[in-house]
Amino acid sequence: xxxxxxxxxxxxxxxxxxxxxxxxxxxxxxxxxxxxxxxxxxxxxxxxxxxxxxxxxxxxxxxxxxxxxxxxxxxxxxxxxxxxxxxxxxxxxxxxxxxxxxxxxxxxxxxxxxxxxxxxxxxxxxxxxxxxxxxxxxxxxxxxxxxxxxxxxxxxxxxxxxxxxxxxxxxxxxxxxxxxxxxxxxxxxxxxxxxxxxxxxxxxxxxxxxxxxxxxxxxxxxxxxxxxxxxxxxxxxxxxxxxxxxxxxxxxxxxxxxxxxxxxxxxxxxxxxxxxxxxxxxxxxxxxxxxxxxxxxxxxxxxxxxxxxxxxxxxxxxxxxxxxxxxxxxxxxxxxxxxx
Amino acid sequence: xxxxxxxxxxxxxxxxxxxxxxxxxxxxxxxxxxxxxxxxxxxxxxxxxxxxxxxxxxxxxxxxxxxxxxxxxxxxxxxxxxxxxxxxxxxxxxxxxxxxxxxxxxxxxxxxxxxxxxxxxxxxxxxxxxxxxxxxxxxxxxxxxxxxxxxxxxxxxxxxxxxxxxxxxxxxxxxxxxxxxxxxxxxxxxxxxxxxxxxxxxxxxxxxxxxxxxxxxxxxxxxxxxxxxxxxxxxxxxxxxxxxxxxxxxxxxxxxxxxxxxxxxxxxxxxxxxxxxxxxxxxxxxxxxxxxxxxxxxxxxxxxxxxxxxxxxxxxxxxxxxxxxxxxxxxxxxxxxxxxxxxxxxxxxxxxxxxxxxxxxxxxxxxxxxxxxxxxxxxxxxxxxxxxxxxxxxxxxxxxxxxxxxxxxxxxxxxxxxxxxxxxxxxxxxxxxxxxxxxxxxxxxxxxxxxxxxxxxxxxxxxxxxxxxxxxxxxxxxxxxxxxxxxxxxxxxxxxxxxxxxx
Numbered sequence: 081x082x083x084x085x086x087x088x089x090x091x092x093x094x095x096x097x098x099x100x101x102x103x104x105x106x107x108x109x110x111x112x113x114x115x116x117x118x119x120x121x122x123x124x125x126x127x128x129x130x131x132x133x134x135x136x137x138x139x140x141x142x143x144x145x146x147x148x149x150x151x152x153x154x155x156x157x158x159x160x161x162x163x164x165x166x167x168x169x170x171x172x173x174x175x176x177x178x179x180x181x182x183x184x185x186x187x188x189x190x191x192x193x194x195x196x197x198x199x200x201x202x203x204x205x206x207x208x209x210x211x212x213x214x215x216x217x218x219x220x221x222x223x224x225x226x227x228x229x230x231x232x233x234x235x236x237x238x239x240x241x242x243x244x245x246x247x248x249x250x251x252x253x254x255x256x257x258x259x260x261x262x263x264x265x266x267x268x269x270x271x272x273x274x275x276x277x278x279x280x281x282x283x284x285x286x287x288x289x290x291x292x293x294x295x296x297x298x299x300x301x302x303x304x305x306x307x308x309x310x311x312x313x314x315x316x317x318x319x320x321x322x323x324x325x326x327x328x329x330x331x332x333x334x335x336x337x338x339x340x341x342x343x344x345x346x347x348x349x350x351x352x353x354x355x356x357x358x359x360x361x362x363x364x365x366x367x368x369x370x371x372x373x374x375x376x377x378x379x380x381x382x383x384x385x386x387x388x389x390x391x392x393x394x395x396x397x398x399x400x401x402x403x404x405x406x407x408x409x410x411x412x413x414x415x416x417x418x419x420x
Numbered sequence: 421x422x423x424x425x426x427x428x429x430x431x432x433x434x435x436x437x438x439x440x441x442x443x444x445x446x447x448x449x450x451x452x453x454x455x456x457x458x459x460x461x462x463x464x465x466x467x468x469x470x471x472x473x474x475x476x477x478x479x480x481x482x483x484x485x486x487x488x489x490x491x492x493x494x495x496x497x498x499x500x501x502x503x504x505x506x507x508x509x510x511x512x513x514x515x516x517x518x519x520x521x522x523x524x525x526x527x528x529x530x531x532x533x534x535x536x537x538x539x540x541x542x543x544x545x546x547x548x549x550x551x552x553x554x555x556x557x558x559x560x561x562x563x564x565x566x567x568x569x570x571x572x573x574x575x576x577x578x579x580x581x582x583x584x585x586x587x588x589x590x591x592x593x594x595x596x597x598x599x600x601x602x603x604x605x606x607x608x609x610x611x612x613x614x615x616x617x618x619x620x621x622x623x624x625x626x627x628x629x630x631x632x633x634x635x636x637x638x639x640x641x642x643x644x645x646x647x648x649x650x651x652x653x654x655x656x657x658x659x660x661x662x663x664x665x666x667x668x669x670x671x672x673x674x675x676x677x678x679x680x681x682x683x684x685x686x687x688x689x690x691x692x693x694x695x696x697x698x699x700x701x702x703x704x705x706x707x708x709x710x711x712x713x714x715x716x717x718x719x720x721x722x723x724x725x726x727x728x729x730x731x732x733x734x735x736x737x738x739x740x741x742x743x744x745x746x747x748x749x750x751x752x753x754x755x756x757x758x759x760x761x762x763x764x765x766x767x768x769x770x771x772x773x774x775x776x777x778x779x780x781x782x783x784x785x786x787x788x789x790x791x792x793x794x795x796x797x798x799x800x801x802x803x804x805x806x807x808x809x810x811x812x813x814x815x816x817x818x819x820x821x822x823x824x825x826x827x828x829x830x831x832x833x834x835x836x837x838x839x840x841x842x843x844x845x846x847x848x849x850x851x852x853x854x855x856x857x858x859x860x861x862x863x864x865x866x867x868x869x870x871x872x873x874x875x876x877x878x879x880x881x882x883x884x885x886x887x888x889x890x891x892x893x894x895x896x897x898x899x900x901x902x903x904x905x906x907x908x909x910x911x912x913x914x915x916x917x918x919x920x921x922x923x
Contacts (some may be wrong), residue, residue, distance in 0.1 A: 229912060287888060288784050288787075289785060290777060290779070290780045290784075290785055291783060292784060293769065293776060294776070296762075296765065300762040300764050303758060304758075304759050304760050304762055305755075305762065305773070306741055307719070307741050307751060308745075308774040308827065309741050309745040309773075309774050310742075310773070361543055368765075
C-alpha cells in the first residue's frame, strides 16, 4: 500500500516555529499550572470568605479526607502514563479492607497481636498488589484493552471482598492497626505522611529511574519502545501491580478511619475520583507524559472546592456538578494546550 | 483525468498526473510507495480536492465533493481493507445507506431477494441473511464489489484487492473483473503483484514521483520494462554516482549474520541473507517482497515460523527485540513516526532509549554518563537541535533519523539493520547519512540495508540479496549488482537470476 504524503510533520512544525519566535509559551504554562493556580485562588478565597479556615484543624480535615484519593491517584497516574486506565482500584481497596480485620480478628490474631497486626498490613496490601499484577498480566497476555481488562476486576473484586466477609460489616477497635488512619506524627495525620512519601517516591521514580523512563517511553510510543528493547509487557504488569499496592494501602486507611470494614462500601467510586484527580492534574490520557505532583494538586483542588462549597452552604449534590465542570475544564485546557 | 496537481502543505504529491480509462476496460495502475497512485484515486473520488487539472467522466466534466457523491455518480471504490460492517448481514451491507422501506419499516424480503440476485451474477451463492463476518475474505470482497455494482457503477476502482486473497480466490476475483468488463463497466486495478496485471488487465499506467510516466497496452510491455518505469531507471544506462556512498576501503571481516530458510507468515517463504563485519549488504525487492518482514524477524520483533538465524556464529532465536539488542543487533525501522521516535520525549532520551538499561546503577539512571553519551553522538552525527532537551517531534526528518541512528550506535552494535534509512529525508541529510553508514561499516560494523532506491543499493552495497515474493532470488556481489541485474532478479528473469545466483 502506498503512502499518501502525510500532512503530519508540517502540522507539527508550524507551532514549533511559532514557539521559537515567542520564548514564553502561554499555552504550555497555563496547561501546566492551571490546577495549581486554581488551588491558590481557592485558598485565597477561603482565607477571605470562609470563617475559621485558617486553622490547623481545617487543614487536617481536608488533608485526611483527600489522602486516600491521592494515594490511589499515584498508582493511577503511572497506569495512565502507559496509556492505560485502572478501574479496579476501588474493588481492590475493598479486598484489602476486608482481609485485614479477618486477620487481626481471627483467633490466631487475638493470641499474637503484634504479629497479626503486621500480617494484616503485609498480607492485605500484597493481595491487592497481586490482583493488580493479575490485571497487568490479563491485559498484556490477551491484548485486552485496559478499560475492559480492569473492568473484570472492578466487578469481580468487590464480589471477592463480600465473599471473604460473607457480606458482613466487620466492626473493630484496634488502636495499633488504626494508627495508619487515626494516628499523628508531630501533629500530622499518618495517612498524610504516607501520601506525601508515596507522591515523592513516585515522582522521583518517574523522573530518575530506568523503570520510570520506560513507563513514559512505552506510553509515548509503544511500538517504538518495544523495538528499542523496552520490556513492554513486564513494565505494564509492574505498573498495574503498583496501582494495586496503592489501592491496598488506601483500603487500610479507610477502614482504620471508620473503625469498621464493609466490603460493599470501601473504595466505592474511588476509581472515578482518582481518574478525576489525574485528569485535573494535567496528565494526558494518551500516555507518555505524567505528573504525580499534578495529580496531588488535582486531588487537593477537587477536595478544597467541595469543602469551600459545603462551608459556604452549597449542598453536596450541587458540589458534584461543580466537580464535573472542573474536570471538563481541565480536559479542555489540555486539549487546547495540545492544539495551540 | 488530465494534468492533475495536488500539494500537501507545500509538498507536491501529484504534478500533472493523467489517467485515462476507456469504457469496458481494465486499467492497471502501478508505482512505488509514494508515487501518487492513491492520491490520484482519492482526487478522482472526491476524497481530496485537486489544486488544478480536469476530470472528465462519461463525456462530462465532473468534480465530486466526496466519495459518497462519486458513488452516486457511478464511481465506486473498493479499498484494501474491506470497509463494510462485519456484524450485519450480507444484504444489509449491500443496501447500507439506501435501505428499501415499506410502511416505514425495512423491507427485508425485497432486500434479501435483490442481494441474492446480485451476488448470483458473480457466481456467489450464499445465504445473504447471515452476518458478513461468517464468510471468507474473498466472499466479503465479492460483497463489496456487488455493493459497488449495485450503485450502477460505471467505473469500479480496486485498491490492492488481492493482498489478502489466496490464489483460488484471486482467480474468482479476476472472473468477476472480466464479467464487469463484458458488461461495459471500467475497472481501475491497483496491485503490487505484477504477474496479476498480465493476467487480467488491458492497459497499464505507471506512476512515479506524482507523474504519469508511462501508459501502455499490457501486451506491449514485459515485467522488466514495468519495473524499470516504476523505479525510473533506464534499463541500459546506470546514472553515475548519485548518492553519498563511496567504495569500501577495507576487506570484509568475519560473519556477523547469516539467516537461512526464513518463513514468516504468508509474506516470506524462503529468505536468506548474510552479513560480514565491515560490509554493507543491500536487501532489495519490490514492495511486498518481504524485506521488512525479514528484517523484523532477524530482530525478534516478529519471530519467524521457520529458519535458522546465526548472529556472530551462534544460533539464536530472538523472541523479543531486547533479545536481539543483547546480541549486538540494532534496527532502524522504516516508519520513523510509528516505530521509531517517542515524539514527546527529548532528543536526549530518544538517543539513549536502547542503551538506558546499561546506564543505570541500582535502577537509577546515571545522568552524567547519559549526558556524556548524548553530547558525543550529537557532535559525531552533527544532529541539529536547539538543545538536547528539545522534543524530537520538533526536529526535521533528517535529524530525527540521525537521532535514531545515534540510538543504535551508542549501544555499540555489531550488526545494524537499516530499513529505508533515507526515506523522506532531504537531499543534503541523505548524502550525509549515506556517507556515515559507509564510515561505520569501514570501522567494522555489519550493515544490512533495505532500500527501495536502486542507487542506494547499487552504489552503497558490497553485496546484494534480492527478494521477490518472499524468496531470496539472487545474491550479487558489488561488481555484478547493477541496476539491470537487480531488476532482472526482481522480475524473475531466469537467465540473469541464475547467472547471478552463483556469485
